[in-house]
Amino acid sequence: MTGTLLVTGASRGIGAAVARLGAAAGYTVCVNYRSGAAAAEAVVGEIENAGGRARAVQADVGCEEDVERLFATIDAELPPLSGLVNNAGVCGQVSRLEEASTETLRGVLDLNLLGLMWCCQAAVRRMARRYGGRGGAIVNLSSGAASIGSPGEYVWYAASKGAVDSLTLGLAKENAGEGIRVNAVAPGFVRTEIHAASGMPDRLEKVAPTMPIGRAAEPEEIAEAVLWLLSDKASYTTGAVLRVAGGR
Numbered sequence: 001m002t003g004t005l006l007v008t009g010a011s012r013g014i015g016a017a018v019a020r021l022g023a024a025a026g027y028t029v030c031v032n033y034r035s036g037a038a039a040a041e042a043v044v045g046e047i048e049n050a051g052g053r054a055r056a057v058q059a060d061v062g063c064e065e066d067v068e069r070l071f072a073t074i075d076a077e078l079p080p081l082s083g084l085v086n087n088a089g090v091c092g093q094v095s096r097l098e099e100a101s102t103e104t105l106r107g108v109l110d111l112n113l114l115g116l117m118w119c120c121q122a123a124v125r126r127m128a129r130r131y132g133g134r135g136g137a138i139v140n141l142s143s144g145a146a147s148i149g150s151p152g153e154y155v156w157y158a159a160s161k162g163a164v165d166s167l168t169l170g171l172a173k174e175n176a177g178e179g180i181r182v183n184a185v186a187p188g189f190v191r192t193e194i195h196a197a198s199g200m201p202d203r204l205e206k207v208a209p210t211m212p213i214g215r216a217a218e219p220e221e222i223a224e225a226v227l228w229l230l231s232d233k234a235s236y237t238t239g240a241v242l243r244v245a246g247g248r
């Protein structure tokens with residue numbers, strides 16, 4: 001695949017796996033990160049060692065000015081944008097809803113929802129035929145939480161992902177005639193650092209055996225679904241939320 005693939009939050013976890021697979025598929029990959037510069041550069045190094053092309057760009061996707069700078073950097077320094085994976089996301093510290101601070105709620109919504117929408121706006125302005133673009137594909141990282149609700153953990157996070165599902169459907173319809181397909185992947189339970197970051201360091205060990213499939217996913221198992229949705233093999237698929245959740 002040609003052009004630039006922007007993967008937000010690609011310094012580790014699912015985003016890093018998407019970046020590696022995207023580069024192997026032929027994209028020039030923009031490896032976005034917020035604070036993990038060394039980790040992002042390591043992902044770029046791995047891609048380059050494997051013969052691919054990548055560039056790390058720092059930007060807080062929950063900040064509109066940073067999103068504008070991120071896309072301006074791609075415009076100036078990388079091939080035209082042909083794919084966007086809205087992967088950057090946070091859960092906030094685990095609690096019941098009434099115990100969560102406004103700071104937690106805002107932090108999750110600013111990144112998971114507003115940041116994702118700013119990235120979609122910027123990508124559509126570059127890829128839609130009405131703006132002279134050549135089309136492309138967007139894949140949003142939703143979550144199985146959207147249909148479970150995550151009670152006692154982070155219902156605000158589940159709500160943000162439910163909104164991502166609605167946005168995916170609407171944006172897909174809005175841009176079906178513009179050459180842009182928009183889909184989402186809803187992972188169930190993946191072996192990444194997001195669980196410890198939200199205050200549950202032992203969540204992997206606790207939850208993995210309760211999954212119907214009996215284990216957590218590896219990030220690469222989610223990335224494969226993302227890459228399929230980005231590819232021409234999914235040419236008739238738009239507005240879909242693909243659940244990759246081990247049966248949950």
Ligand code: NAP
Pocket residue numbers: 008009010011012013014015032033034035036037059060061062086087088089090111141142143144145186187188189190191192193194195197
């Ligand atoms: P992760 O391991 O915590 O990685 C998060 C990535 O996002 C990191 O690269 C981090 O970079 C980046 N990031 C965080 N805040 C950012 C910001 N404001 N701007 C730009 N980048 C930012 O997460 P993950 O588990 O791979 O999750 C990836 C996506 O999948 C998320 O949307 C998550 O909601 C979704 N998901 C995950 C699971 C799961 O079980 N892991 C399940 C369902 C859905 P820095 O370190 O540089 O900040």
